Amino acid sequence: MLDQSLKNQVAEYFKLLEKEVVISVDLDDTENSRDLKKFLDELGGLSDKIKIKEEELKFKPSFSLSSDSSSGINFAGIPLGHEFESFILAILQVGGRPPKIDDKTRERIMAIEDEMNFETMVSLSCHNCPEVVQSLNIMAVINPKISHTMVDGSVFTDYVEDLGVLAVPTTYVNGEIFNRGKISLNEILNKIKKEEVDLRLEEKPIYDCLVIGGGPGGATAAIYAARKGITTALVAEEFGGQVKETLAIENITGIAYTEGPKYMEDVKAHLDKYKVEVIEGLSVTGIERDEKLKILTDKGNLFARTIVIATGAKWRLIGIPGEIEFRNKGVAYCTHCDGPLFRGKKVTVIGGGNSGIEAAIDLASIAREVLVLEFLPELKADKLLQDKLRGFKNVKIVTNAETQALSGEKFLEKITYKDRVSGQVIEEATDGCFIQVGLVPMTEWLDNVKKNPRGEIIVNEFGATNLEGIYGAGDCTNSAFKQIVIAEGSGATAALGAYNYLMTKGN
Numbered sequence: 001m002l003d004q005s006l007k008n009q010v011a012e013y014f015k016l017l018e019k020e021v022v023i024s025v026d027l028d029d030t031e032n033s034r035d036l037k038k039f040l041d042e043l044g045g046l047s048d049k050i051k052i053k054e055e056e057l058k059f060k061p062s063f064s065l066s067s068d069s070s071s072g073i074n075f076a077g078i079p080l081g082h083e084f085e086s087f088i089l090a091i092l093q094v095g096g097r098p099p100k101i102d103d104k105t106r107e108r109i110m111a112i113e114d115e116m117n118f119e120t121m122v123s124l125s126c127h128n129c130p131e132v133v134q135s136l137n138i139m140a141v142i143n144p145k146i147s148h149t150m151v152d153g154s155v156f157t158d159y160v161e162d163l164g165v166l167a168v169p170t171t172y173v174n175g176e177i178f179n180r181g182k183i184s185l186n187e188i189l190n191k192i193k194k195e196e197v198d199l200r201l202e203e204k205p206i207y208d209c210l211v212i213g214g215g216p217g218g219a220t221a222a223i224y225a226a227r228k229g230i231t232t233a234l235v236a237e238e239f240g241g242q243v244k245e246t247l248a249i250e251n252i253t254g255i256a257y258t259e260g261p262k263y264m265e266d267v268k269a270h271l272d273k274y275k276v277e278v279i280e281g282l283s284v285t286g287i288e289r290d291e292k293l294k295i296l297t298d299k300g301n302l303f304a305r306t307i308v309i310a311t312g313a314k315w316r317l318i319g320i321p322g323e324i325e326f327r328n329k330g331v332a333y334c335t336h337c338d339g340p341l342f343r344g345k346k347v348t349v350i351g352g353g354n355s356g357i358e359a360a361i362d363l364a365s366i367a368r369e370v371l372v373l374e375f376l377p378e379l380k381a382d383k384l385l386q387d388k389l390r391g392f393k394n395v396k397i398v399t400n401a402e403t404q405a406l407s408g409e410k411f412l413e414k415i416t417y418k419d420r421v422s423g424q425v426i427e428e429a430t431d432g433c434f435i436q437v438g439l440v441p442m443t444e445w446l447d448n449v450k451k452n453p454r455g456e457i458i459v460n461e462f463g464a465t466n467l468e469g470i471y472g473a474g475d476c477t478n479s480a481f482k483q484i485v486i487a488e489g490s491g492a493t494a495a496l497g498a499y500n501y502l503m504t505k506g507n
Helices: 004-014 031-044 081-094 104-108 128-141 155-161 185-190 216-228 242-246 261-271 335-342 354-364 383-390 484-504
Strands: 019-027 050-056 062-066 070-076 118-123 146-152 168-171 176-180 206-212 232-236 276-280 286-290 293-297 300-309 314-315 346-350 371-374 395-399 401-408 413-419 425-429 432-434 439-441 471-472
Touching: 004 081, 019 031, 031 062, 050 286, 062 081, 070 081, 081 128, 081 484, 104 128, 104 185, 118 128, 128 146, 146 276, 155 206, 168 185, 176 185, 185 300, 185 439, 206 216, 206 293, 206 484, 216 232, 216 242, 216 261, 216 300, 232 300, 242 261, 261 335, 300 484, 335 354, 335 432, 354 383, 354 401, 371 413, 383 395, 471 484
Parallel strands: 019 050, 070 146, 118 146, 206 232, 206 300, 232 276, 300 471, 346 371, 346 432, 371 395
Antiparallel strands: 019 062, 062 070, 118 168, 168 176, 286 293, 293 300, 314 439, 401 413, 413 425
16 A cells, blocks of 8 residues: 555654554444555554554544553544645654644643544545644644544545535534634634734834735745845735645746645745744735835734735635535535545536636546536637546536526535526536636735736836835736746845835835
8 A cells, every 4th residue: 555665754754753652443344444454554564663453433444543641633534645644743743752833832732621522524635634634633642631533534425424514624623613624723722712912013123125925926025035135024814825725836947746835834944044024913904105114914013115015816706696605515616625525426617727627627537527617618728638628528518608606505506507609597406616717816905006907916027016115926916927936036026126126215
């Protein structure tokens, strides 16, 4: 099940174990159980500090991890794919290697007094799930009143369907819904008990350059500004941006393959090498010009001599009835994350561009039937992708289709669209709908910077906006193409433009 190279790597990790780890496993006579037994047997043979025993657990097949005391960590299914790292980290932490968290976070976890039994529904191809799984595993290792079970939705299909889970990650606590979607350890702790952190914004200096946005464009702008020796800060609600939602990345020069979360970890590590103050947890609400530039946030104001706006873009809504109501109840955006929950079902993809057709290709291999709806007379995707999609017999492509509504009772059941040529209104059954109609810039909070009709910030060749000292970069601007490397290039351009401004006109 695991190739020798991976086994060798795991064996090296297992040398870090400081104490014995007991894997308690509960199996039945299914193929999934046989696969889990093979998986655990292979891993158990890599260290004499790993022991395997049988024990009755809630799920079959599943296993739990313990050492000298129960850790509260359980895996229902085989933690391969993106969850393999979660499994290895859990083994090491149960085996005595402390989680990499700060003392304050550890204290907050230990302070939880209530019994909390978490379950997180995941798919092994979901790149957002591991952060949730690993965060809750850390909590279960540290606090004996907390337990956590990762549940593979593709294995326990009846269980997740009974719960009505149609998007991952979805987390329950003590049988009640706790959270849908990605959530960080700090956000989990805030949901349990909100802790207001005083960022002391009134004590912050006037920065030479303040970057708004934590994606690749913003990070690159901050690095270039810092390298020029000017005081630099980066403000974001959460570092990482939309790239953290991306699975495979294969078009960054010099990096043949990486994945969004891993790439942004590397970007953050690069950024940390410079004197850049990163301020997370702030929502910027506006910009005003006082004696200096004033950045308005939900927690106070900041001041700077120049600003680089790199707030990126978000999924575009199509604005039809049911789109919001059935989000996470059949309406989804990421096939890698949520696609496995629709195995053997009928799904719809709205959008005939590259992202839409790539989504349809992903779904065609697992769904019973895929309906593709494109508003224009022809698909817009690259011919190579179109040809690949047309090779699937379970795909139906409809062009000139104006989507009008998504409907159902508790969950999505039907989609309604109009034939733009004949005018006929058509209703079809669907279990899921993946909306892939592009992005919209996150600039709605700006009312004094010139934007085009699409809401993109208009910048010149130096990244400058119409307002003196304010620059733009990345997907929130009128750049012709939206790509990571283009966002990074425009971030560098904007930072250099801001630096030149400071050298000539700044004070």
